[in-house]
Amino acid sequence: MEVRPSDIFVTSYPRSGTTWTQELVWMVANDLDYETSNAIPLTERYPFLEFSVFVHPVMMKRFHDENSDSERKIKLLEWVTQPATEQLALMTKQRFIKSHLPLSLLPPDLLDTAKVVYVARDPRDVAVSFYHLNRAMRTQGYIDDFKKYWKFFISDLHHWTPYFEHLKESWEKRNHPNLLFLFYEELSKDLPKAVRRVADFLGKSFTNEEIAKLCEHLSIDNFKNNKSVNYDVMKELGILISDGQSFIRKGKAGGWRDYFDEEMEQEADKWMEKNLRDTDLRFPHLK
Numbered sequence: 001m002e003v004r005p006s007d008i009f010v011t012s013y014p015r016s017g018t019t020w021t022q023e024l025v026w027m028v029a030n031d032l033d034y035e036t037s038n039a040i041p042l043t044e045r046y047p048f049l050e051f052s053v054f055v056h057p058v059m060m061k062r063f064h065d066e067n068s069d070s071e072r073k074i075k076l077l078e079w080v081t082q083p084a085t086e087q088l089a090l091m092t093k094q095r096f097i098k099s100h101l102p103l104s105l106l107p108p109d110l111l112d113t114a115k116v117v118y119v120a121r122d123p124r125d126v127a128v129s130f131y132h133l134n135r136a137m138r139t140q141g142y143i144d145d146f147k148k149y150w151k152f153f154i155s156d157l158h159h160w161t162p163y164f165e166h167l168k169e170s171w172e173k174r175n176h177p178n179l180l181f182l183f184y185e186e187l188s189k190d191l192p193k194a195v196r197r198v199a200d201f202l203g204k205s206f207t208n209e210e211i212a213k214l215c216e217h218l219s220i221d222n223f224k225n226n227k228s229v230n231y232d233v234m235k236e237l238g239i240l241i242s243d244g245q246s247f248i249r250k251g252k253a254g255g256w257r258d259y260f261d262e263e264m265e266q267e268a269d270k271w272m273e274k275n276l277r278d279t280d281l282r283f284p285h286l287k
């Protein structure tokens with residue numbers, strides 16, 4: 001795909017706070033345009049670069065059949081499953097792009113041309129969060145327990161793994177003027193500070209009141225109820241199981257503790273230690 005200088009990519013390993021970062025970045029870049037943010041869902045404001053690859057033709061047909069009674073839903077289904085490169089090629093305004101691909105699988109001239117905001121999160125919270133989503137997402141359809149899921153995760157057998165290589169590729173570029181590297185835990189701890197970092201990166205400046213209002217807009221409780229960002233559209237289309245977990249879930253750092261037994265905890269410590277040995281990447285809450 002052709003990258004344009006005004007493009008802004010928000011990239012991450014899944015479940016790292018991508019949606020949260022997307023809305024933050026979009027609001028900052030668009031001078032806090034609440035009206036448009038409320039009117040146009042994030043799925044439309046940010047084509048998801050590789051999502052169409054995950055919709056197997058058998059599932060596509062099933063979704064079509066299930067939604068065939070509503071022209072509006074079929075249109076929506078076609079939008080979310082259409083290759084994003086086709087949608088992006090037709091866009092005339094500034095483009096915002098979501099991707100979970102690591103830098104090495106994105107266009108090679110990306111950082112020399114456009115801006116990238118990358119967000120990373122403690123892999124134990126990522127695994128718990130992705131486990132829930134993989135059970136709820138019919139394009140993924142995981143059916144076993146978390147312990148087995150974790151094994152797959154650290155064996156690089158989930159989509160978009162290996163996890164640490166993903167982070168390290170961006171971490172190595174963290175001082176590139178066109179890349180901003182954020183941590184979920186940093187947003188969790190001090191959202192106004194994270195907003196200021198994004199604003200600096202995008203050459204914007206806001207008053208303390210404006211930042212406080214934006215942080216309120218970005219709070220987990222508001223997010224859960226905000227149809228424009230909460231991906232309820234995926235439930236409406238039956239891509240997410242309707243009585244299952246929501247896309248926006250607990251929104252906490254450290255929730256993994258409820259899912260790990262002692263053996264898994266030790267295994268996680270070892271796995272993280274091994275993967276952090278050859279890098280100066282450190283999660284801010286673990287320093």
Ligand code: A3P
Pocket residue numbers: 012013014015016017018019020125128129130132218219220221223247248249250251252255
């Ligand atoms: P949990 O499942 O741990 O709650 P992504 O957008 O990359 O898929 O990440 C989803 C994770 O970010 C979920 O984590 C989700 O609840 C959390 N999240 C989404 N919006 C949030 C917000 N406004 N504040 C805090 N966490 C948020």
